[in-house]
Amino acid sequence: MVRDPFAEQDEPALEDVLDALCDEDCRTIVRNLQGTMTASDVSEACDVPLSTTYRKLDAMTDATLLEEAIEIRSDGRHTTRYRLGFDEVVLSIDEERRFDLTVSRPARSADERLATMWSEISKEA
Numbered sequence: 001m002v003r004d005p006f007a008e009q010d011e012p013a014l015e016d017v018l019d020a021l022c023d024e025d026c027r028t029i030v031r032n033l034q035g036t037m038t039a040s041d042v043s044e045a046c047d048v049p050l051s052t053t054y055r056k057l058d059a060m061t062d063a064t065l066l067e068e069a070i071e072i073r074s075d076g077r078h079t080t081r082y083r084l085g086f087d088e089v090v091l092s093i094d095e096e097r098r099f100d101l102t103v104s105r106p107a108r109s110a111d112e113r114l115a116t117m118w119s120e121i122s123k124e125a
Contacts (some may be wrong), residue, residue: 016063
C-alpha cells in the first residue's frame with residue numbers, strides 16, 4: 001500500500017525499533033549515514049558486506065528509522081538512496097509501566113515528501 005507522504009507518519013512498532021537499534025550493524029549505519037547514500041555507499045562507509053547492508057537497510061526502513069527515495073536517472077537506471085528518518089528516539093515508561101516510544105522526525109520540504117511518495121508508488125509497480 002502506498003503511504004501518503006503528506007500525512008503524519010505512523011509510529012513504528014516498539015519491537016521493530018528496538019530490534020534495529022540493538023543490532024551493531026544498524027547502529028554503525030546510523031553513525032555513518034551522511035545525507036543520502038546508496039546501499040553501496042553505506043556498505044563501503046560501514047565496512048559491512050553489501051548483502052548484509054541490504055538486510056539492515058530493509059529492517060531499519062521497516063522500523064521507520066530510515067527513509068528511502070528513488071533517484072530518477074535519465075539513463076533509466078534508477079537508484080535507491082537512504083537517509084535517516086529520525087532526529088531522536090525516546091523510550092520511556094508510563095504510569096502503568098508500559099513502554100512508550102516517541103520518534104522525532106526531521107521537517108521535510110514538499111519536494112522531499114513528493115520524492116517519498118514516488119518511492120512508495122515505485123514499490124507498488
